[in-house]
Amino acid sequence: MAAREYGQYCGITRALELIGERWALLLVRDLLVGPRRYSELAAGLPRIPTNILAARLKELQDAGILRRAPRSRVIVYELTPYGRELEPVVLALGAWGFKAMGDPRDEQIITPDSMTMALRTAFRPLVAADLPATVYATRLGPAELLVRVDGAALAVTRGDGPADLTFAAGPGIRRLISGELAPDRAIATGVVEVLHGRGELLDRFASTFHLAAA
Known part of the structure; x- marks a missing residue:
């Protein structure tokens, strides 16, 4: 205790x-x-x-x-x-804290596990259930994650692999997930860099992973 x-x-x-x-x-x-x-x-x-x-x-x-x-x-x-x-408690705290995150400070880091839980927090299974199965290979700072969405099921693993869409982003991905930045603007402004696949699939990603900002 x-x-x-x-x-x-x-x-x-x-x-x-x-x-x-x-x-x-x-x-x-x-x-x-x-x-x-x-x-x-x-x-x-x-x-x-x-x-x-x-x-x-x-x-x-x-x-x-x-x-x-x-x-x-x-x-x-x-x-x-x-x-x-404790999982639903942690996810709920993550969604609540997301509203107050703001921009990252220089000394703040992203880890594969923290990013995995962020994606699980933002995942919308009811939306994903109506979309085609999709695999995303994401490079979020130093975290390389393979994100598999199949209906309402989400699996996030470390590493790279075959994917429908491969993209890189920094902490600015928060603006995409919050809806503050539309997917096409995220690409045009360099917040998200599409490395492989059709850029339109970023719209699907943004629909599947969303958290409301304050």
């Missing part, structure tokens, strides 16, 4: 005691993408001190939110079923 206690008998209070310490929810975010080794978690959160990372992992393990598991001779951390129940 986390060290902080609020002295109130309340479900929200208890939730904050379990995941409200700094870095805890970001560890949950990255583990929602998949199991990770200690070194992978540290690399995904480059500013976290090693002693804090070890402490947060122990607290989350003691709370039954994650567990250590052997995988191919290494130990990985993975969410328990109880921990995975």
Whole structure:
């Protein structure tokens, strides 16, 4: 259990005691993408001190939110079923925080796991269900992701591969996802660079992935 206690008998209070310490929810975010080794978690959160990372992992393990598991001779951390129940909470927080993001600061980074969760947050399954299956190869800063949309199903994996549309973008993709910038303007202004495929498919991407801005 986390060290902080609020002295109130309340479900929200208890939730904050379990995941409200700094870095805890970001560890949950990255583990929602998949199991990770200690070194992978540290690399995904480059500013976290090693002693804090070890402490947060122990607290989350003691709370039954994650567990250590052997995988191919290494130990990985993975969410328990109880921990995975946090997914809609994390996605809702991502959508809420998106409204206040603004432009990135110079020291802010994008990681593959944070971008994966951003896409899962913005995904609109009801819209996608009426569109043809599409594969997008995205290069979002240093994050290379293969995004497969098949009806209402979304799969995001690291790396490159065959795709209907391959494009590169920086943090300015926020303006496309928010609807602030139309797909054709995103291409014309260089916010999005189409590397392979028909540029019109960016319209499909923008329809499939959308979050309202403030």
